[in-house]
Amino acid sequence: MLTITSLTVAYCDRIVLKKVSLEVMPGRIMALIGPNGAGKSTLIRAASGILPIHSGKICVGGRDLADCLPGERAKIVAVVPQARQLGGAFSVEQAVMMGRTPYLNWLGREGEADKAAVRSALRRTGLEKFAERPIAKLSGGEQQRVLLARALAQETPVLLLDEPTNHLDLQHQTNLLSLVRNLAQQQHIAVLMAMHDLNLVAHFADKVALLVSGDLMSMGLPQEVLCAELISKAYETPVEVVPHPLTGAPLIFPGNRS
Amino acid sequence: MALLLIAAFVASVALGAVFIPPGTILRILLNHLGGIHLLQDWPASSEAIILAVRLPHAVLVALTGAALASSGAAYQGLFRNPLADPYLIGVASGAGLGAVFAMSLNWPSTLLGFYLIPVGAFFGAIMTVILVYNLARVNGLVPLTTLILAGVAVGSFASALTSYLMLRTDLQLHRAISFLLGGSPMSGWEPVIAALPYMIVGMGLLSISGHTLNVLQFGEEEARQMGLHVDRAKVFVILVASLTTAVAVAFSGVIGFIGLIVPHIIRILWGPDYRRLIPLSILTGGIALLLADMLARILLAPSSLPVGIVTAMAGAPFFLWILRQAKREVFW
Numbered sequence: 001m002l003t004i005t006s007l008t009v010a011y012c013d014r015i016v017l018k019k020v021s022l023e024v025m026p027g028r029i030m031a032l033i034g035p036n037g038a039g040k041s042t043l044i045r046a047a048s049g050i051l052p053i054h055s056g057k058i059c060v061g062g063r064d065l066a067d068c069l070p071g072e073r074a075k076i077v078a079v080v081p082q083a084r085q086l087g088g089a090f091s092v093e094q095a096v097m098m099g100r101t102p103y104l105n106w107l108g109r110e111g112e113a114d115k116a117a118v119r120s121a122l123r124r125t126g127l128e129k130f131a132e133r134p135i136a137k138l139s140g141g142e143q144q145r146v147l148l149a150r151a152l153a154q155e156t157p158v159l160l161l162d163e164p165t166n167h168l169d170l171q172h173q174t175n176l177l178s179l180v181r182n183l184a185q186q187q188h189i190a191v192l193m194a195m196h197d198l199n200l201v202a203h204f205a206d207k208v209a210l211l212v213s214g215d216l217m218s219m220g221l222p223q224e225v226l227c228a229e230l231i232s233k234a235y236e237t238p239v240e241v242v243p244h245p246l247t248g249a250p251l252i253f254p255g256n257r258s
Numbered sequence: 259m260a261l262l263l264i265a266a267f268v269a270s271v272a273l274g275a276v277f278i279p280p281g282t283i284l285r286i287l288l289n290h291l292g293g294i295h296l297l298q299d300w301p302a303s304s305e306a307i308i309l310a311v312r313l314p315h316a317v318l319v320a321l322t323g324a325a326l327a328s329s330g331a332a333y334q335g336l337f338r339n340p341l342a343d344p345y346l347i348g349v350a351s352g353a354g355l356g357a358v359f360a361m362s363l364n365w366p367s368t369l370l371g372f373y374l375i376p377v378g379a380f381f382g383a384i385m386t387v388i389l390v391y392n393l394a395r396v397n398g399l400v401p402l403t404t405l406i407l408a409g410v411a412v413g414s415f416a417s418a419l420t421s422y423l424m425l426r427t428d429l430q431l432h433r434a435i436s437f438l439l440g441g442s443p444m445s446g447w448e449p450v451i452a453a454l455p456y457m458i459v460g461m462g463l464l465s466i467s468g469h470t471l472n473v474l475q476f477g478e479e480e481a482r483q484m485g486l487h488v489d490r491a492k493v494f495v496i497l498v499a500s501l502t503t504a505v506a507v508a509f510s511g512v513i514g515f516i517g518l519i520v521p522h523i524i525r526i527l528w529g530p531d532y533r534r535l536i537p538l539s540i541l542t543g544g545i546a547l548l549l550a551d552m553l554a555r556i557l558l559a560p561s562s563l564p565v566g567i568v569t570a571m572a573g574a575p576f577f578l579w580i581l582r583q584a585k586r587e588v589f590w
Contacts, residue, residue, distance in 0.1 A: 050482045074485025081480055088475060089530040098473050102485035108469020108533055154484070 002158045002190045007056035009046050016042045017214045026188040031195045031205035035235050038211040040194035044162045049073045060158050071102040078151035080161040083144045086135050092146050093131040096121055099153030121152040141172030161193040177204045198252045202226050210234055226250040259541045266548040270316040273552055278304050314447045319551045320544035321457050323516055325506040327543025328464045328536050330517020332499040335471030335532050337400045344503040345514030348390050348413030349383045353507035355416040356382020362427050372452035379504035386412055387500050442564040443510040453509050460502030461540055467495050468533030513566040515573020520546050
């Protein structure tokens with residue numbers, strides 16, 4: 001379980017996050033939404049324990065991340081970074097093995113447990129047949145699965161994703177998010193995920209947190225947060241929300257066509 | 259690879275103004291090292307040449323090549339930049355300045371003096387690498403262009419200071435320094451003995467940094483999130499790579515491009531995994547510099563060229579080739 005309590009983060013004198021508190025249960029996905037510059041990425045980075053925080057606390061299963069060494073931290077929180085073009089001649093398997101960094105011995109040699117974890121991460125992300133391929137030769141969707149597999153190899157109870165579906169087409173977006181949802185449920189991983197596409201959020205998230213200028217404006221079930229009034233206000237754009245004809249999940253589209 | 263190194267080593271000892279057949283070399287070595295007493299059927303002069311001149315020379319050349327190649331590989335990984343080389347980023351010139359400064363304070367008439375040269379070179383190297391890294395960094399990245407520009411600028415400045423120091427010293431030191439700047443290994447056993455402890459420590463520690471360098475290829479932030487103690491790891495690799503470079507420069511002078519060429523050949527043949535790249539660079543670096551050194555001695559026989567000239571002649575075209583490849587992002 002990921003618990004963030006009254007988290008305040010500042011870059012120089014500019015406050016980027018103001019007393020944000022939220023909780024993600026194991027097996028659940030919380031989506032983090034909000035306009036550009038609202039502090040979504042900052043919250044993801046802070047939750048991974050690599051940013052100096054001004055005040056507040058980030059705990060996983062009662063353990064404060066601030067008290068952890070880098071290696072211990074990487075055993076409880078893993079991050080899937082924003083989709084981008086990956087270069088490099090490393091093979092998929094080598095890249096995923098790097099997720100095992102906190103478990104390797106001082107020589108950086110892998111043991112049987114590490115190999116097994118990598119095999120399982122490759123299998124769960126459907127990358128087995130790409131294991132020997134250089135990552136630079138993969139498509140955007142496949143590269144994003146490599147980053148997911150690398151995070152899975154860390155075997156953490158908490159997974160953070162920073163706009164994992166940017167630059168991916170519809171097919172790869174839905175594939176990746178279904179994969180994340182299944183993994184969360186099967187492995188009881190608590191997932192916190194920054195997202196732009198509100199309709200995907202409505203479809204895949206169990207809970208939604210709406211961040212505006214560093215403030216947590218609203219948090220709750222998708223149908224509670226994704227309502228025309230809140231979203232129009234947060235994004236300063238009129239929107240209409242109607243229920244999905246099949247699932248009943250909220251559907252959001254620009255309103256006020258004039 | 260190890261066999262190739264031995265072959266290059268024996269060939270290097272055999273070649274010279276007087277050719278000594280490899281069989282004789284092996285028998286002389288066995289007689290001295292193996293505790294086996296063979297009937298002496300070789301001229302005493304051969305034995306003297308080998309033990310006092312060629313053998314220490316070959317050992318120092320092999321060690322220097324190994325040190326430059328492995329620290330080149332480490333700098334490339336650290337800066338995430340395929341053109342990092344101890345020579346091109348100015349570290350070698352900085353180490354040269356440090357070494358010359360140490361020599362000008364106390365010309366080594368004793369073994370203790372020899373031990374102090376690498377210390378001076380080490381300080382020169384560390385100061386240069388920190389300066390170049392900070393000058394070249396843009397938004398947490400070290401782009402190709404700024405790295406090379408900063409390296410050239412700082413390296414030229416260090417070379418100029420070295421020349422200035424050199425002109426102020428007496429003739430004996432003057433000659434020693436000009437050999438150093440041209441890239442010619444010192445002769446005799448003393449530099450080998452002085453270099454060996456630093457080299458073993460430096461290359462040993464580089465060899466165990468492979469995984470760290472692998473993880474750093476994804477960028478510092480992701481490396482942190484994967485559990486790497488990034489700041490500590492960077493300082494460690496900088497210190498060790500600079501120590502290794504500094505020792506090579508202190509005793510063999512400023513030799514360019516070995517640290518660039520060797521890791522690249524290995525990447526092409528065996529892939530980018532630094533856990534293998536660094537040990538293989540050590541072996542291949544030794545071979546490459548032994549070969550370059552043999553060429554240097556053959557080309558103008560009976561006199562010899564500084565080996566730095568040979569590596570530069572082979573390395574500069576290679577550098578341009580990598581520059582073209584790097585544009586297409588083949589390696590990174």
